[in-house]
Amino acid sequence: MAMATSTMLEVAPTALSVRPRPDFVETPSIRELTGRALAYLAAGFPVHFRGPAGTGKTTLALHVAAQLGRPVMLIAGDEEFATSDLIGGQYGYRYRKVIDQFIHSVLKYEEDAAQRWVDHRLTTACREGFTLVYDEFTRSRAEANNVLLGVLEEQLLILPTMSRDDAIVKVHPDFRAIFTSNPQEYAGVHEAQDALSDRLVTMDLDFYDREAEIAITTAQSGLPSEGATRIVDLVRDFRASGEYDQTP
Ligand SMILES: Nc1ncnc2c1ncn2[C@@H]1O[C@H](COP(=O)(O)OP(=O)(O)O)[C@@H](O)[C@H]1O
Ligand SMILES: [Mg+2]
Structure with a gap:
């Protein structure tokens, strides 16, 4: 009997290893901001840097993430995002082929394909206790981001897979989240993110x-x-x- 199992299309998300950048400029005001963000993160709160374009939000988010010393999952908000883009979904197939030639003259040929679940970045970050940096999260529609409410509030990530007993992921204690956003008057920014914003410690950044x-x-x-x-x-x-x- 010969059995061939192959997995087609495996799209595991890649964690970044973020090191402090050598040209990062740290003035007393930036140091103070970094220290405050790290204190909130250490206490388990997700932080949110909000401010106009060019105020250094993304740079600061990655700088703070680097201090945490954990692998970083970076997500950039996108109008086209659905929840599955954050958590994962049923992608590709696990493909199994059985060729049974036990009886010389008979060839039994069996094939079946099962869809398989693939984790996306949020799920991987929650499972492994990585640092999530969600840049410009208000560019994604609020519905896509709703899955984050349970993650931040109950430390539970619910995966919409009815058939699996592991549909609930308990968020790893090292999981931390850093968000950035532009104020709402910017084009392409979605408004109804209140439920999520309420759960974040927001720090308003102005130009340095x-x-x-x-x-x-x-x-x-x-x-x-x-x-x-x-x-x-x-x-x-x-x-x-x-x-x-x-x-x-
Ligand atoms: N503390 C900093 N040290 C060095 N460069 C910085 C610092 N903050 C911002 N910058 C630079 O300023 C520019 C804008 O920063 P960025 O983080 O992209 O802003 P935002 O995300 O708010 O639009 C980038 O070129 C970035 O490299
Ligand atoms: Mg930015």
Whole structure:
């Protein structure tokens, strides 16, 4: 008897190993923000950095995630997302083929294919106790994000697989979540995320102070600090003028 079992299409999500970036600029205000976020995370609360584009939310989220020292699952919010994009679903087939040639003259041929469940990032993060960084989560529709309510409130992830006894995943104690979002006036941002937002410790980020902006611009551009200072002052004046469509 020959048996061949093969699994077609295996899409296991990849965890990132995030290290502190060497050019990360840490001014006293950024250090204070990082410390506060880490204190909330240590106490088990999910944190949420909210602010306009370019205020350093994504950079800060990854910086904080790096300090936790756990593998990171990064998700970027998307209008097209359904819950299955976060948790996983029945994908592909487990494929089994039995060829029975026990009796020389008879060839028994059996084939069956069972759909199999594949974990996506949220499920993997919950099971393994990874750090979830959900960037721009309000770009996803609120319905897609609803599954997070149980994760954050009851530490339970419910998978919609009726036939499985392991449809409930108990969230690993090391699981932590960091969210970012833009304020709602931005195009493509969904409003009805209140139930979720209520469960997050929200920290509002504004543009960094002049010193931090100069330090970041110097680090990123490699310009001498006088050049960076002139650029930063120009942009800050323009921002203060309010005469723009898109925040500089
Ligand atoms: N603390 C920081 N140190 C170094 N670069 C930073 C820092 N914060 C932000 N930046 C840089 O500023 C730019 C905007 O930051 P980003 O995190 O993408 O903002 P947001 O996610 O709020 O739109 C990026 O190029 C990023 O590398
Ligand atoms: Mg960002």
